[in-house]
Amino acid sequence: MHPLIRKVHFHFPSFPYKKKGGKGKRTNFGLRDAHSSDETRNCFHFTPVFCVVVESHTGPRCKSKDLAEATWCSENITEAILSHTILRNDELNSGENGVKVQFSPQSMTIKVRPGLPVDFNMAYRPAKDYPLDVYYVMDYSFTMRAYQNLLQEQGLEIYKELTLLTNNVRLGIxxxxxxxxxxxxxxxxxxxxxxNHLSLTxxxxxxxxxxxxxxxxxxxxxxxxxFDxxxxxxxxxxxxxxxxxxxxIIILSTDNTYHSAGDGKFVGAVxxxxxxxxxxxxxxxxxxxLDYPSVSQINKIATEHNFKIIFAAISSVKDHYEGLVKKIRGAKYVELSKGSNLVTMVKEEYLKLIRSMExxxxxxxxxxxxxxxxxxxxxxxxxxHNESITINAKLTVKECPSSDEASEVLVGPVALNEKLKIIVTSDCVCDCERKNTNTNSSKCSGNGKYQCGICTCNENTYGEDCGCTGMTSVDLDKCKLTLTATDYCSGRGTCSCGKCIHCKQGFSGDFCQYDDTACPSPGGKLCAGRGVCRYGKCACAPDITGPGCDCPLTIDTCYAPHSKEMCSGTGNCICGECQCLPMKTSNRTCSGRFCDNCDEFAEKRCLELENYAECNYLxxxxxxxxxxxxxxxxxxxxxDKLDNTLSDQGMAKWCKKELWNGTLIFKYLYPITSPNTLHVIIAKELEQPPEVNLLIAVGVPFGIxxxxGLLTIIIWKILVDRLDAREYKNFAEKAAAAGFTVTGIVNPVYRPPATNITNPMFDANL
Incomplete structure (x- = not known):
């Protein structure tokens, strides 16, 4: 036993701890500030464990080994209780030779102290020929008779396609x-x-x-x-x-819209x-x-009972059902027509159900x-296909429960009755507290109870062994910080039994020498509000470090929303903030809270945000x-429409995602006023591809x-006329120079195209 160990303190700054014998009453234990050695500064941890105060005494104590100081009492600290036992772990089985087992393990027990995580693994593999139930809900109104043959063909085609995927399919109508x-x-x-014409069969x-x-x-x-x-x-x-x-899967086929809650009042269904x-x-x-169900009621039941609903309706009511599926989780719309993809959609929904697990x-x-x-x-x-998935789990008891009874945890895949049942026992009492204690123990000078290595003194006695009575000083020199000091207990406490007790508020230490109001105060708060000033130094919370508790150890704050890379993969997380580094592909350094404020990261961030944006749109x-x-x-x-009205608040980046019925447009930015908050602005209307006008597409090139051609002919005609005029002018000038008169000259070679011949036998008098 280390000669300085004296007391065990319980320190739970934000952790409720149940005292033994407290009849369920809960309290937050603080640190005792009396009679503690300087070396005890190493033991003030913001963790839900027992903290050892160093001074002279003997006895057991509890503390996790990873928090024990290597320089003292390491061989005298008991490991905190941590155990888990798997009670049932049937192997995954496709069901070919017995009962299907798709999720393991099936049962286990865990006994753990609050704050200490327990790691275990779970496995899932879908069974072969997993059962599928498909129910056809058909509109039998008069106008649906035009689609009777189509419904029959699609129903038979759905059965044929599904039987290719599983031998365990049932249908109903x-x-x-x-x-x-x-x-x-x-x-x-x-x-x-x-x-109900036909139950599932x-x-x-x-x-x-x-x-x-x-x-x-x-x-x-x-x-x-x-809806009814x-x-x-x-x-x-x-x-x-x-x-x-x-x-x-439920397939509802109709050729018209639907009645919803409130419409039933017309017929007295109030x-x-x-x-x-x-x-x-x-x-x-x-x-x-009863009135018609509301959309929210349909969504509630479909979600609770894991139904996938497909609305097969004609194109004229497409807008009604596309709006409806946005309000029912997992619902789909498909056009009811000869060339619709209803069969394909049912097949894809089944494959999605068996190939993904929630x-x-x-x-x-x-x-x-x-x-x-x-x-x-x-x-x-x-x-x-034919593979299993392993899920790593970490269970943590955050605080002691309100009762001593074990808690039950059920974990398992949605839509399956196979669950892992975990019985969790929270160990909130130290072993040495459970054992019978020696009242008026000799280790406590016969004046107190010895428990967990410390003495709990009877009334009117005190001291490490309860050997002090009254207020008489045994050795005043022991209460001086130095031999030359003139004040006992630094003038801030009472010297009793050779120990300084009752230090003034705000002071601590064996000689009341530490000013617990003089620790660093980043942001105007002592120890940044994230620790306790003790013995003149800040004792920080587990995820905080630094002289003033102003440097977070966690790196969670360095991840941009929806990003899986710290500081966008181009920076270091220091004290909870990103320190941006030059990119490997260039010497440029991105700026911003998460080192992603540059064009190189815009496309990457768009891909990270597109699913979240689509979800908010729907x-x-x-x-x-x-x-x-x-x-x-x-x-x-x-x-309604994206514009640049928010651009002055921060650098906005534009993104697009192709949906089946158009293109979703959104942009993201980090406003200057709140750089840690990601703002996503989504356009209400989808961008539609331009429609091609065949007349314009063909007519414009032809017209051009x-x-x-016309311009070419006109230009050719103008050039030919100008050339002829120039040649005629040249001819006239040369003829005039030779003494010929050009104007009125008849070409001697010229012969008129018509000739008059007089008939000599013609007599005009006849």
Whole structure:
């Protein structure tokens, strides 16, 4: 035992620690400032562990080894408790020879102190012939009869394509018209909200027979009651036959728009949709009592039960359904026509479901889980064919829970019932506190309880061994900082039992010699507000260093939003800020908070931001921030038209992303007033490719060609006339010089083109 070790202090600046015997009451323990040696300055850590104060005593104590000082008590520090045991770890199995196992491990226990992370791995591999359920919801109104053959052909083609991908596909069929009451239905019309014609089945003969049935419904107005049908299809799990582990796709086919919440009041259905199943004999029996579902209700149920919805509608209502799919997560629109790609879209959605995996973690508030790769973000974890993916997990208990009971954590793929169950026990009490303690121990002069290496003195006694009583000084010289000092305890405390106690507020040390208000104060705050001034020096939080606690150790602040490279790959992170370096490809040095303010990085940043911009264009910032794991460091604004009105606030960069229905235009910048915040400005309207006018495209070149020809003829004529005039003038001058008169001269060689001959036999008197 080191001769200077005396006490164990508990130091949790922001960490609630449960005292033994405290009956659930929680407190933040501070550092004792009395009777501590200079060497104790090394032990004030902002970590949720036990801190050893160096001075003379014996006994066990608790502290993690990585925080122990190598120069003292290293052989007397007990490792903090950290353990995890895997209880069940069935190997991944495609299901060919037994039960499918796609996610492992299945069960484990963890016992850990708060603040100490536990690392473990998880693995996922999709099983062969994974089950797929596809349900056809068809509009049976009168106007849909024109598309009956098309629906039958597409239904059979979907079945053929899917059976090439999996042998475990089931299909079902239901139909809808509208609520069966005036004004949506007249007395002569047959209307209904929803009928389940065929629950999900692998019997394709039944599927084909139902698919070939004649459409027989009719209603008065244009919008249809598809929302009533869609809600019942998703909620009636048993009636429709949805399998728990199956991938689920719903195809809604229609030729018109839809009724939504509020429209039901026209027929007296004033009660809000209760989002419950109401199928009786495969018929929806609450169509005249409950209103149509709202778009948000459809989105909620589709998200909770992992449905992929595809709206197949004709081109005249395309705008209505394209707007709808933006508000329902994972929904798609495809045109209902002879040459549509509905079959391809269903096939791609299935492949996307089996080739990507999204993790869901059900965590208590005091536990956090970090994943690498972070499969909680959609589209991050892609699984190659016949391969598995390994996910590295790090579980950390942030604080002691409100009760001593173990916590349960469930982690697993979305849409699967296979989960990893983790029982987490938070160890918030030191081992030496659990053991029976010696009351009035001889180590404490019979005046106190010995526990965890220190004495807890009885009333009216104090000192390291509880040997001091009263306020009489035993040895005043021991309370002097130096032999020549005149003041005891530097004039700032009380000398008792040869120790300085009760130092004045703001002073600390064995002789009250340290001024705890004289530490560096960057930004006007003592220790920058990120540490404690103790013994004349700043004791900083774990992620902070520097004399004034003004230098962050973390490099997170050096990553631009949505970027995976520190300082954009062209700088060093020093004290939490980027120090830009010259680029390898040139001697130029980029500027900016993240060293990305130059043209060379514009295209790269556009690629990093395009998915986030597209998400905000389609959905909203709250959802997109969760999806892309972003914080308030990103501001998003959607405007009617991009212009240069924000350019004076910072250097703006323009970006484009090609979407299936146009080009998304956006720009990003870091405003001068808030250089740490990324601003993304998105144009509301997509840029459309220019339409080609065939008449102009053909007519303009032809017209130019004709014009060039005419100009060529005119120029040729002018040049020929000028040449003839010059030759005639030259001829006239030479003729005049030879004595001929040119004007009126008839060419002797010239013969008129016509000759008159008189008939000698002609008699005019006859």
């Amino acid at each position: 239901g139909s809808f018209v509208d609520k069966p009451a005036y004004p949506f239905k007249s007395s002569d019309n047959e209307a209904y909200s929803f009928k 692998q019997n394709m003969t039944e599927f084909q027979n139902v698919l070939k049935d004649n459409l027989f419904g009719s209603n008065n107005d244009d919008p249809e009651g598809g 049908a869609l809600m019942q299809v998703m909620l009636c799990q048993d009636e429709i036959g949805w399998r728990e582990n199956a991938r689920r 009660k809000p949709n209760d989002m419950k199943c109401h199928l009786e004999d495969n018929n929806y029996n609450m169509g005249l009592d 993790i869901n973690a059900d965590l208590p508030p005091h536990i956090e889980l970090a994943l690498s790769p972070d499969c909680r973000k959609e589209g991050i974890c892609i699984i190659k 959905y909203n910032k709250t959802y997109c921030d969760q999806l892309h794991n972003q914080t308030s460091l990103t501001e998003v604004k959607i405007v 060609l004709v014009l060039i």
